[in-house]
Amino acid sequence: MSKHHSSKAEPDEIPASVNPHLQKRKRAHFSTEVYIQEILAQNRMMLSRAMTLVESKRLVDRQQARAIVEACLPHSGQSFRLGITGVPGVGKSTFIESFGLRLIEKGHKVAVLTVDPSSQLSKGSILGDKTRMAQLSVHQQAFIRPSPAGQSLGGVAAKTRELILLCEAAGFDFIIIETVGVGQSEVAVHALTDFFLLLLLPGAGDELQGIKRGVVEMADMIAVNKADGDRKLAAQKAKTAYQRALHLFPPKPSNWVAKAVICSALENEGIALIIENLTKYQEQTSKTAYFEKHRQKQAIHWFKQSLKESLLARFFDNDEFNTKMKLLEAEVGHGLISPQAAVEALMDKML
Amino acid sequence: MSKHHSSKAEPDEIPASVNPHLQKRKRAHFSTEVYIQEILAQNRMMLSRAMTLVESKRLVDRQQARAIVEACLPHSGQSFRLGITGVPGVGKSTFIESFGLRLIEKGHKVAVLTVDPSSQLSKGSILGDKTRMAQLSVHQQAFIRPSPAGQSLGGVAAKTRELILLCEAAGFDFIIIETVGVGQSEVAVHALTDFFLLLLLPGAGDELQGIKRGVVEMADMIAVNKADGDRKLAAQKAKTAYQRALHLFPPKPSNWVAKAVICSALENEGIALIIENLTKYQEQTSKTAYFEKHRQKQAIHWFKQSLKESLLARFFDNDEFNTKMKLLEAEVGHGLISPQAAVEALMDKML
Numbered sequence: 001m002s003k004h005h006s007s008k009a010e011p012d013e014i015p016a017s018v019n020p021h022l023q024k025r026k027r028a029h030f031s032t033e034v035y036i037q038e039i040l041a042q043n044r045m046m047l048s049r050a051m052t053l054v055e056s057k058r059l060v061d062r063q064q065a066r067a068i069v070e071a072c073l074p075h076s077g078q079s080f081r082l083g084i085t086g087v088p089g090v091g092k093s094t095f096i097e098s099f100g101l102r103l104i105e106k107g108h109k110v111a112v113l114t115v116d117p118s119s120q121l122s123k124g125s126i127l128g129d130k131t132r133m134a135q136l137s138v139h140q141q142a143f144i145r146p147s148p149a150g151q152s153l154g155g156v157a158a159k160t161r162e163l164i165l166l167c168e169a170a171g172f173d174f175i176i177i178e179t180v181g182v183g184q185s186e187v188a189v190h191a192l193t194d195f196f197l198l199l200l201l202p203g204a205g206d207e208l209q210g211i212k213r214g215v216v217e218m219a220d221m222i223a224v225n226k227a228d229g230d231r232k233l234a235a236q237k238a239k240t241a242y243q244r245a246l247h248l249f250p251p252k253p254s255n256w257v258a259k260a261v262i263c264s265a266l267e268n269e270g271i272a273l274i275i276e277n278l279t280k281y282q283e284q285t286s287k288t289a290y291f292e293k294h295r296q297k298q299a300i301h302w303f304k305q306s307l308k309e310s311l312l313a314r315f316f317d318n319d320e321f322n323t324k325m326k327l328l329e330a331e332v333g334h335g336l337i338s339p340q341a342a343v344e345a346l347m348d349k350m351l
Numbered sequence: 352m353s354k355h356h357s358s359k360a361e362p363d364e365i366p367a368s369v370n371p372h373l374q375k376r377k378r379a380h381f382s383t384e385v386y387i388q389e390i391l392a393q394n395r396m397m398l399s400r401a402m403t404l405v406e407s408k409r410l411v412d413r414q415q416a417r418a419i420v421e422a423c424l425p426h427s428g429q430s431f432r433l434g435i436t437g438v439p440g441v442g443k444s445t446f447i448e449s450f451g452l453r454l455i456e457k458g459h460k461v462a463v464l465t466v467d468p469s470s471q472l473s474k475g476s477i478l479g480d481k482t483r484m485a486q487l488s489v490h491q492q493a494f495i496r497p498s499p500a501g502q503s504l505g506g507v508a509a510k511t512r513e514l515i516l517l518c519e520a521a522g523f524d525f526i527i528i529e530t531v532g533v534g535q536s537e538v539a540v541h542a543l544t545d546f547f548l549l550l551l552l553p554g555a556g557d558e559l560q561g562i563k564r565g566v567v568e569m570a571d572m573i574a575v576n577k578a579d580g581d582r583k584l585a586a587q588k589a590k591t592a593y594q595r596a597l598h599l600f601p602p603k604p605s606n607w608v609a610k611a612v613i614c615s616a617l618e619n620e621g622i623a624l625i626i627e628n629l630t631k632y633q634e635q636t637s638k639t640a641y642f643e644k645h646r647q648k649q650a651i652h653w654f655k656q657s658l659k660e661s662l663l664a665r666f667f668d669n670d671e672f673n674t675k676m677k678l679l680e681a682e683v684g685h686g687l688i689s690p691q692a693a694v695e696a697l698m699d700k701m702l
Contacts, residue, residue, distance in 0.1 A: 069689050077686065158691055165689065211601045214568055245596040250562045296684045303683040303690035307676070308663055310694050315662055325658070332654040333647045335428065338420050338516065339654035340509055343661050 032064055036071040042171040054162045069162050072169035079173045083189040086199030091225045093132035095265035100136045102271050103174050111143040111172035115160050115179045115189055157188035158306050186215045195220045195281055202234035220258050227262035235262045254290050383415055387422040393522040405513045420513050423520035430524045434540040437550030442576045444483035446616035451487045453622050454525050462494040462523040466511050466530045466540055508539035509657050537566045546571045546632055553585035571609050578613035586613045605641050
């Protein structure tokens with residue numbers, strides 16, 4: 001919470017997630033106007049509560065969340081949105097800690113959001129994330145929030161997009177979206193962010209076992225992390241190999257040429273160079289107006305994506321439809337019926 | 352037409368596409384039973400007519416097509432399905448000609464289908480394709496069919512899948528699906544085939560301008576074509592570079608290690624090695640049962656894909672829905688409304 005607002009804090013305003021004793025108590029209700037006013041005044045606690053409304057499954061909460069997000073929309077967009085991925089063990093938390101603190105030194109306000117639909121994290125994971133990033137999590141200029149649990153990837157991603165807008169309205173000008181690097185979530189995060197950073201380990205290829213195919217091509221930059229001590233030479237070699245491989249990819253729509261670098265989050269080495277490159281990316285793509293156009297395209301992409309998901313949910317949330325579909329799916333898998341015929345059979349039944 | 356059936360040919364049975372004078376005459380009608388019997392008897396002309404039914408927009412044709420495809424289903428699946436892509440100029444036609452003739456020498460029956468939703472080809476393009484592959488197109492053991500025109504990619508791909516089944520039932524045991532390499536169609540073709548071959552030109556990277564990002568990662572093999580004359584050295588260098596780059600990708604679910612090779616379709620060099628690799632791929636993935644499992648997954652993928660498209664078409668084919676959607680899309684693009692709110696607004700209006 002910023003100093004400006006700390007005097008306002010009342011017991012009721014402490015997020016339940018931070019104080020487990022409050023979890024079972026009825027949450028205080030604030031008007032939409034209060035939410036908007038407090039978020040724009042950079043009240044972190046009210047930002048956190050608004051996020052909880054966005055993630056809520058209650059219709060009344062979602063309606064209020066929608067009004068809040070709409071009001072925040074004109075105050076959003078002024079941040080750099082960075083996607084970071086890498087397999088567990090690559091040192092993402094240490095990297096984000098080191099990277100985030102450096103950004104704060106340079107005058108940024110940093111929000112870290114995590115997208116991980118596979119995790120069954122409860123609210124308790126906030127503490128987990130805070131332990132992972134010990135200094136960043138307690139910093140007044142930083143805000144860390146894990147992925148909403150128990151939702152589909154599409155749902156998580158759509159909600160994460162709303163969380164980004166809220167963070168921006170609350171004055172955060174550098175948003176980091178972290179993902180685990182092993183699932184489908186990278187594609188979603190790529191569609192949420194301006195720049196996509198892939199963290200890899202020294203070893204040139206061996207550590208790609210867990211990375212989803214296609215992720216390497218989405219990367220705007222590959223950073224070979226843990227380039228310290230004995231691993232520095234291996235990291236340098238890996239960097240050279242990735243650099244060559246990146247040159248063999250088709251050019252990106254942004255015209256940005258993806259680079260490979262080495263870094264050591266532990267020793268705080270190479271972080272500044274990465275930040276320099278992000279600045280360069282923003283300057284270059286702003287000049288060509290790609291930066292703004294790309295964001296517009298992303299917004300339209302999310303609109304269409306969410307629209308399709310909402311429309312399909314009308315069918316797929318129907319038990320009768322689902323039962324029939326599963327039966328036909330099994331028949332298709334066994335080659336008893338062609339996919340097209342199965343579709344027609346199901347459509348006939350539902351009409 | 353195979354010798355076995357040539358005696359049966361009557362004027363009415365000549366496909367209209369081959370004889371333009373017949374195009375305006377009413378097409379003879381055959382019973383579903385005749386279609387099935389003749390396709391299984393490897394009557395190429397009746398195969399061609401059944402394909403026209405699959406591609407037809409008339410409901411009555413589609414119903415008959417559905418019955419024919421279902422009856423052919425138990426007789427399908429015994430082929431190798433190869434996807435080939437590459438930018439215009441890479442020499443795809445010459446490659447398929449040389450490659451297809453070699454397969455026929457080895458005892459295969461080869462069908463070539465083209466997926467290109469961007470082309471506005473009329474039926475006349477059959478002649479175009481036949482000119483492109485002069486020897487293959489007139490060969491008794493080969494069958495060439497272009498993409499159905501004027502349809503969405505989803506539609507083209509779904510129909511191509513039915514065409515594959517029909518070709519297999521008609522005894523073709525090697526199906527080549529050709530795509531142009533510059534659009535979205537590679538992803539669809541990848542989901543239709545067992546093996547994905549990317550043709551590139553000597554030059555290591557320069558010629559990737561036209562290739563869609565992600566296509567390189569989908570490739571099971573990269574063949575640097577036109578490795579003849581002056582270009583042989585450049586092709587060899589490009590091969591080495593791609594080979595290294597392919598090693599830096601995550602492993603494929605098939606456990607197949609993608610390779611780079613050189614070839615010259617013009618001089619018929621390197622074609623045999625590619626065929627050897629395909630055989631090796633089939634042996635290797637059959638041993639692990641991946642080959643069969645992958646096809647089952649593909650069938651289920653197409654079922655779900657077609658189902659979603661059919662369900663969404665109910666909305667997107669509605670003019671009122673479309674008009675409202677376009678208005679909201681413009682608002683989303685200008686940042687006047689958030690994507691989520693736009694979806695909710697549209698859903699509210701349609702309910």
